[in-house]
Amino acid sequence: xxxxxxxxxxxxxxxxxxxxxxxxxxxxxxxxxxxxxxxxxxxxxxxxxxxxxxxxxxxxxxxxxxxxxxxxxx
Numbered sequence: 001x002x003x004x005x006x007x008x009x010x011x012x013x014x015x016x017x018x019x020x021x022x023x024x025x026x027x028x029x030x031x032x033x034x035x036x037x038x039x040x041x042x043x044x045x046x047x048x049x050x051x052x053x054x055x056x057x058x059x060x061x062x063x064x065x066x067x068x069x070x071x072x073x074x
Contacts, residue, residue, distance in 0.1 A: 003059060005074040013073060015040070015060065016050035022071055024062055039063040 006013075006022060013021070016031040019040075025031035032050050034040060040047050041061045042054065054060065054073045061070040 003070040003072045006071045007074045008056070012053045012055050014050070015042070015047060015052040015054060018054060018060060018071065018073070019062070024064070024069070034062065 004022075006018065015035065016025070016028055019025035019031040019034060020028070025034055028050070035048060035050050038046050038048070039062055042052060042058055044059075044061075047060075056073050058073045059070055060073070061068045
């Protein structure tokens with residue numbers, strides 16, 4: 001599984017923001033829907049909080065129709 005690094009400028013980024021930044025979500029509401037559907041994991045565990053704070057090293061995986069896409073906060 002390929003993991004794409006997502007550089008951040010601050011100490012953390014919220015999960016919903018990451019989904020929008022990577023283009024997986026078109027809006028905050030879309031990000032919330034993806035998360036609520038149980039399609040997002042952080043560190044291998046399903047995450048249901050859009051406001052979850054992610055720090056460098058966290059790995060986020062999102063299930064899409066073609067399989068899982070993974071990002072590492074860098």
